[in-house]
Amino acid sequence: MTLPQLSAIGNLTRDPELRFLADGTPVASLTVACSKSKKDDSGNWQTLATVFLDVNLWRADAETAAEQLRKGDK
Numbered sequence: 085m086t087l088p089q090l091s092a093i094g095n096l097t098r099d100p101e102l103r104f105l106a107d108g109t110p111v112a113s114l115t116v117a118c119s120k121s122k123k124d125d126s127g128n129w130q131t132l133a134t135v136f137l138d139v140n141l142w143r144a145d146a147e148t149a150a151e152q153l154r155k156g157d158k
Contacts, residue, residue, distance in 0.1 A: 092137055094118035096157050100141075102150035112146035114139050114153065 100114040119134045141149050 092116055092118050093158070094137070096153060096155050097136065098155050100146075100149045100153050102146060110143060110146040110150075112141045112149045114141070114149065 094116040097115040097117050100112040102110060102112045104110055116137045116139060117134055118137060120132045121129050122132060124130050140146075
C-alpha cells in the first residue's frame with residue numbers, strides 16, 4: 085500500500101510537542117505556516133494568503149523533530 089505524500093514549504097509556528105501514547109509510541113505535534121506570495125509591479129513581495137498545517141509525526145520521526153526543530157525553522 086502506498087501512502088499519499090504532501091510537500092509543503094513553510095516555517096514552524098511553535099516548537100514541536102512530544103508526547104507518548106499508552107503503549108510508548110512517540111508522537112510529535114507541530115504547525116507549519118505556508119504563505120503564497122507574488123511580486124507586485126514595483127518588484128516587492130506581497131503575501132496573498134497563509135495556510136496553517138497541523139502535522140503529527142510518529143515514532144523515530146517524532147523524536148528527531150522534537151530534538152532538532154524549533155519555532156521559526158523552515
